[in-house]
Amino acid sequence: MAAGKLLVYLLRRDLRVTDNPILHHLATASDHGFTHLLPLYVFPAHQIEVSGFVKDGEKSPYPPARSRVGGYWRCGPHRAKFLAQSVWELKENLEQLGSGLVIRVGDAKDVLSSLIQGLKDKAPTVGAVWMTEELSSEEKDEQEAIASVCSANDIDFRLWPDEKYFVDDQDTGLETHKELPDVFTSYRKSQEPLRDRPRSVLPRLEKSSLPSFPSETSVPAQHHPFSIPRKLDEVEQRLLQPLGDILADAPPYPDGAESAHPFRGGENQAQERLRHLVKSGAMTSYKDTRNGLLGLDFSTKLSAYLALGCVSARLVHAELLKLEDGTDAEYEKTPGYGEGECDGTAAVRFELLWRDYMRLCMAKFGRKLFRQSGFTPSDKYDKTWKTADKRDAKRNQTPSPDEIAKILERFEKGTTGMGLIDASQRELLHTGYTSNRARQNSASFLSKHLGIDWRYGAEWYEMMLVDFDVSSNWANWQYMAGVGNDPRGDARIFNPVKQAFDYDKDGSYVRTWVPELKDLEKPENVFQVWTTNGSELEQHGLTNNIMVTDPIKRIEFTVDKKPKGSRRSFPRRRGQGRGGRRGGNGQGSGSPGTAADAGADGSAVHQSGYHSSGGMGQARGRGAPRPPRGGYQPRAQYDAPQVFYNNGYAGPWSVDYNGARGQGNYGFFRGYAPIHGQRMQVPYRNGYAQPMYFPPPAMGPGAP
Ligand SMILES: Cc1cc2nc3c(=O)[nH]c(=O)nc-3n(C[C@H](O)[C@H](O)[C@H](O)COP(=O)(O)OP(=O)(O)OC[C@H]3O[C@@H](n4cnc5c(N)ncnc54)[C@H](O)[C@@H]3O)c2cc1C
Numbered sequence: 187m188a189a190g191k192l193l194v195y196l197l198r199r200d201l202r203v204t205d206n207p208i209l210h211h212l213a214t215a216s217d218h219g220f221t222h223l224l225p226l227y228v229f230p231a232h233q234i235e236v237s238g239f240v241k242d243g244e245k246s247p248y249p250p251a252r253s254r255v256g257g258y259w260r261c262g263p264h265r266a267k268f269l270a271q272s273v274w275e276l277k278e279n280l281e282q283l284g285s286g287l288v289i290r291v292g293d294a295k296d297v298l299s300s301l302i303q304g305l306k307d308k309a310p311t312v313g314a315v316w317m318t319e320e321l322s323s324e325e326k327d328e329q330e331a332i333a334s335v336c337s338a339n340d341i342d343f344r345l346w347p348d349e350k351y352f353v354d355d356q357d358t359g360l361e362t363h364k365e366l367p368d369v370f371t372s373y374r375k376s377q378e379p380l381r382d383r384p385r386s387v388l389p390r391l392e393k394s395s396l397p398s399f400p401s402e403t404s405v406p407a408q409h410h411p412f413s414i415p416r417k418l419d420e421v422e423q424r425l426l427q428p429l430g431d432i433l434a435d436a437p438p439y440p441d442g443a444e445s446a447h448p449f450r451g452g453e454n455q456a457q458e459r460l461r462h463l464v465k466s467g468a469m470t471s472y473k474d475t476r477n478g479l480l481g482l483d484f485s486t487k488l489s490a491y492l493a494l495g496c497v498s499a500r501l502v503h504a505e506l507l508k509l510e511d512g513t514d515a516e517y518e519k520t521p522g523y524g525e526g527e528c529d530g531t532a533a534v535r536f537e538l539l540w541r542d543y544m545r546l547c548m549a550k551f552g553r554k555l556f557r558q559s560g561f562t563p564s565d566k567y568d569k570t571w572k573t574a575d576k577r578d579a580k581r582n583q584t585p586s587p588d589e590i591a592k593i594l595e596r597f598e599k600g601t602t603g604m605g606l607i608d609a610s611q612r613e614l615l616h617t618g619y620t621s622n623r624a625r626q627n628s629a630s631f632l633s634k635h636l637g638i639d640w641r642y643g644a645e646w647y648e649m650m651l652v653d654f655d656v657s658s659n660w661a662n663w664q665y666m667a668g669v670g671n672d673p674r675g676d677a678r679i680f681n682p683v684k685q686a687f688d689y690d691k692d693g694s695y696v697r698t699w700v701p702e703l704k705d706l707e708k709p710e711n712v713f714q715v716w717t718t719n720g721s722e723l724e725q726h727g728l729t730n731n732i733m734v735t736d737p738i739k740r741i742e743f744t745v746d747k748k749p750k751g752s753r754r755s756f757p758r759r760r761g762q763g764r765g766g767r768r769g770g771n772g773q774g775s776g777s778p779g780t781a782a783d784a785g786a787d788g789s790a791v792h793q794s795g796y797h798s799s800g801g802m803g804q805a806r807g808r809g810a811p812r813p814p815r816g817g818y819q820p821r822a823q824y825d826a827p828q829v830f831y832n833n834g835y836a837g838p839w840s841v842d843y844n845g846a847r848g849q850g851n852y853g854f855f856r857g858y859a860p861i862h863g864q865r866m867q868v869p870y871r872n873g874y875a876q877p878m879y880f881p882p883p884a885m886g887p888g889a890p
Contacts, residue, residue, distance in 0.1 A: 190221025191313035192400060194301065196294060196332065197227045197287075198325065200318040200350065200495040201272045202453040203279045203391055207349050208316055210388040213395035222310045223397040224405065225280055226301070227273050229291040229425070232324070234261040234269070236291040236412065238424035244411030248293065253645035254556075255575075256594070259429055262649040264618025265490075266425040268451035272494050274418040275452025283391055286399040289421070291412050295331040302339050304406025314342035318495075321348075321363075321549040322656045323556075350492065351545065352499040352538040353383045363549040368561075369673050370543050380535040381510075381527050384500040432615070432649070436599055439616050440701040446480065447487055447619030447652055456491035460502060461516070463488075464509050470522040472530035476537075477623050479609075479695035485621065486534065489653035492541065499538045506531045541658055547671055548657035555660045558641060560669025569669070571639035593738055594642055597632060600700065603737030605713040606686040607631045609699035616699075618652030623689055629666035630680040635739050640667035683743040686713040702728060710743065717743075 195208055203209055212218060229236055231248035240246050251260045261269070277287035290297045302312050315336050319329065329345060336343035347355055359376060360366055367373045377383055408414050415421055449455055463469050468483040478484025491497045508514035510531060512524025522528045551561045559567040573579050574591035585593065596602050600611035610624035620628070625647075633640040644663035648654050664670025672678055686709070690696060693712035697704035703712045705726055711718040715728060716737045723729045 190310035191219055192222040192224055192305070192310040193218075193220040193397065194298070194312055194315045195223060195225045196298070196315060196317040197225060197276070198230075198318065198320065198495075199493065200348070201227075201276045202456075202496050202498070203276070203283060204453060204457070205349070205387045205498045205501050207388065208318065208346050209391060209396065212397060213391045218397075220313065220397045222400050223285060224301075224400055225276075225285060225287045226297070227276070227287060227289050228294045228297045229269075229273075229289075230294060230328070231292050232260075234266060234425065235259060235428045236425075238427040239291045239408075239412040239414065241411050241413050246411070253648065255639065255641045256645045258645050258649040259432070260645075260648060261654075262432060262618070263426050263429055264650065264652040265654055266429070267422050268449075268490055268618070268652050269494065270418060270422045270425055271451035271455075272453070272491075272496050273451075274421070275454055275496075279453065280396075280399075282393070283396055284394040284399070285396045288405055289414055290408050291414065292409060293331075294328055295335050296409060298332060298335050300409040301406055302335070302341065305404070308404065310400070312339075312341055314344065316344045316346060318348050319345040321545060323553045324656075348495075349385075349500070350495045350498040351542045352380075352503065352535070353377055353542055354385050354500075357383065357385070358546070360546070363546060366543075366546045366550045368671050370540065370671065373543050373546075374536070374539060377539060380532070380539055381503075384503040387498070387501050387504045433595070433599055436615060437601070437612055437700075440612075440699060443613075443616070443698050443701075445617035445619065446482060446484075446613070446621070447490070447617055448482070449487060449490070451490065451494065451496065453491070453496040456488065456497035457501075459486075459488065459491070460497065460505050464505050465517055465520055467521045469506060469509065469534055470520065470528055470530040473533040474530070476533065477621075477689055479621050479624060479690055480698060487619070489655070489658075490619075493653050493655035493658070499541070502538065503535065506534065541655075544657040544661040547661050555657070555664070556641070558639060558669075560664040560667065561671055562669045567669075570637075572637050573639045574642070590638060593636065594638065596732070596738060597628075597636075597638075597643075598646055601733055602631075602739065603714060603716055603733035604631060604682050604739055604741075605693070605696035605700060605703065605715065606682045606690065608733070609690075609696040612699045614647075614650050618650060623685070624695075625662070626666055627680045627682045627685050629663055630678075631682055631739070633663075633667035634676070634679045635682075635741075640664070640669070681741060681743075683710075683713050683741050702726075702731065702733075714741065714743070716740065 193212070195212075200206060200208075212220065212223060229239075231246070231251060233251055235251045236248065237246040237250070252258065253260055273287070273289060277289065280287050298315065305312050315332060317329065317332065320326070333343045335341075367376070374380075415424060449459060463483065463486055466483065468475070468486070472485070475484040486502075488497065488502065492499060492502075506527075509517045509520055509523060510526050510528070512518075517523050522530070547561065548555050554561050558571060559569070570580055572583055572585065572590050574587050574594055576587045579587045579590075583590075593602075597607070598611060598615070600608035600615065602608055602611075606624065607628050610620045610628050613624070614620040629640065629643055632638050632643045640663050644660050647659050647663070648656075651659065661670055665672045666678075668675040668678070686693070686696065690713075691709065693703075693706075693709040696712045697706075700712075703715055703726075706712050706715070706718060706722065708718075711722070714737065715723075715731070715733045716735075718728070718734070720729070723731075723734060728734055
């Protein structure tokens with residue numbers, strides 16, 4: 187090996203050669219002084235189980251990579267695979283540039299120490315270690331550990347800013363992270379217009395422009411007791427093998443169900459996906475489709491690539507600019523070509539800013555990201571969570587810790603009896619992905635409806651999500667659990683039945699992922715199977731199904747009021763006309779439970795809670811929930827809640843959203859919400875459920 191100076195570039199979540207500041211610097215600066223470059227990726231033993239790489243007869247020196255609260259694997263099979271593919275593609279791309287990638291497993295500081303020792307007194311010697319800075323606590327600890335290894339060996343260490351985000355850290359206007367507003371809207375306003383914010387993408391690297399890759403024989407082998415296979419499928423297999431069955435008796439993959447995220451990892455795949463999204467018009471229509479639940483293109487599915495740094499947010503922005511400015515003939519036929527920013531592309535930027543914001547919150551609040559009380563200041567925190575851990579449970583916790591453990595298992599498997607939640611959980615289990623809408627509902631269900639420690643959910647997601655990202659996941663869970671930076675806190679609760687009616691009108695999504703329910707006639711039964719009448723249950727072999735006999739939560743969803751201005755039923759109809767489909771559904775005057783529970787206004791009042799406990803134990807609100815201000819806000823306004831309804835607030839509560847939203851829609855949203863309960867009324871006409879209109883009747887089909 188030639189004499190010289192070697193730079194070790196330790197990659198983590200910057201798995202790309204395009205728009206990579208470190209590689210760009212090495213390829214273009216003439217004064218960095220390195221003759222050799224050793225790009226290094228380490229599968230980190232504390233975050234991903236690496237015992238599959240241990241040689242026969244040996245034992246891993248590292249503890250199992252399990253989560254703290256729920257004891258789950260920290261990285262499940264979907265992300266492990268996607269990560270391996272991304273690392274492999276990075277290796278191939280570096281090789282195409284005339285460089286390479288060394289892949290190792292273990293603790294990064296152990297790997298680095300062993301490399302430094304192995305290269306000691308050889309040429310080239312290790313002159314420096316560089317890595318991209320991350321702001322999460324574990325990654326910061328790792329950075330410090332690497333820095334101390336370097337310092338002990340008299341080696342330079344440098345952290346580079348992480349440039350995979352939308353607005354560059356230097357351009358946010360924040361002097362320190364402490365200045366970050368606690369409300370997203372304030373931060374957003376400080377950054378608008380978003381289209382002007384991102385920096386340009388760095389130029390593509392020329393072949394052979396990087397310092398030489400050291401000869402293979404000079405690079406010390408993986409440290410004991412691990413061995414690294416040379417083929418991608420073997421690496422994948424070693425990562426997956428220790429994980430075993432994630433859940434015993436998990437529902438099988440449903441026949442015919444198609445993953446919304448069938449994508450392979452890697453930066454080429456990311457760029458291909460990005461170009462497809464722009465060319466197909468999916469970016470143009472994003473604002474209208476982003477709340478979809480089934481299919482590939484209702485949303486971008488770029489999250490997993492963004493999380494691993496296979497693509498930078500500014501590259502996404504740059505591709506949108508080509509469409510908006512009409513500067514790339516490839517997009518000539520795409521709607522919106524050359525017409526500037528449209529609602530769809532603006533909404534994508536908006537979401538990318540959310541991602542930035544979650545990361546900045548993490549920087550601001552540090553380890554509070556993982557705290558049960560979240561970002562909430564201790565003096566304002568008064569919650570009690572239900573737990574499966576006997577040591578942590580309050581005395582007389584109801585349900586008991588053992589019962590909570592069973593409830594959690596059913597939540598994870600998707601057998602709660604709440605259709606939307608079960609579909610989402612099964613989709614997640616089988617594919618590693620579930621939509622933002624479904625995630626919000628699942629998180630709200632676990633934390634607010636069931637009152638279970640939200641960290642179980644966050645850890646479960648950490649294991650299962652293909653796109654897990656520490657700040658996006660944990661801060662979104664906090665947000666949904668009411669301990670994060672949602673200004674509405676406890677007042678924002680998603681009703682999964684109403685949400686299902688809104689976003690899965692005919693139940694296609696639930697039918698796809700919970701196939702036991704696919705032949706049920708009425709969506710309301712699909713959304714809560716226990717509401718189905720006895721003969722239909724029997725007909726479909728569901729009579730003894732646990733989702734019927736013991737639903738974890740019952741939400742009374744009454745169908746007994748006329749909507750204002752509504753004229754027709756849900757847009758997609760199967761079978762006969764209105765009367766045949768909606769009639770006699772048992773949800774109106776004859777719905778199960780409603781007659782017995784009829785309240786003063788003739789509609790249902792239902793004590794909703796655990797099937798066995800009859801209470802949520804969450805009557806600790808900080809004031810009555812407010813209706814949204816400023817009229818109906820479509821999702822693109824984002825800060826406006828989709829659903830408000832009571833959860834444990836004392837006293838009768840009556841809100842007329844007609845007035846509040848100013849558009850005359852959603853008039854069904856009124857009445858009393860009992861303590862520990864929710865009661866919703868969907869529009870009801872001639873005995874049939876009516877649609878919840880969007881757009882509002884003033885513009886849509888229900889307009890007078
Ligand atoms: C409980 C919960 C957990 C979540 N966990 C993660 C996670 O671990 N990793 C992750 O990337 N996202 C997470 N999200 C945010 C969001 O659900 C996903 O980013 C999105 O569903 C990914 O699909 P997509 O790429 O098609 O998103 P799109 O709708 O196409 O959005 C474009 C991009 O914007 C970003 N984005 C969108 N919504 C959000 C958001 N609410 N917060 C932060 N970034 C957002 C993502 O990078 C996404 O790829 C979570 C949301 C909730 C409610």
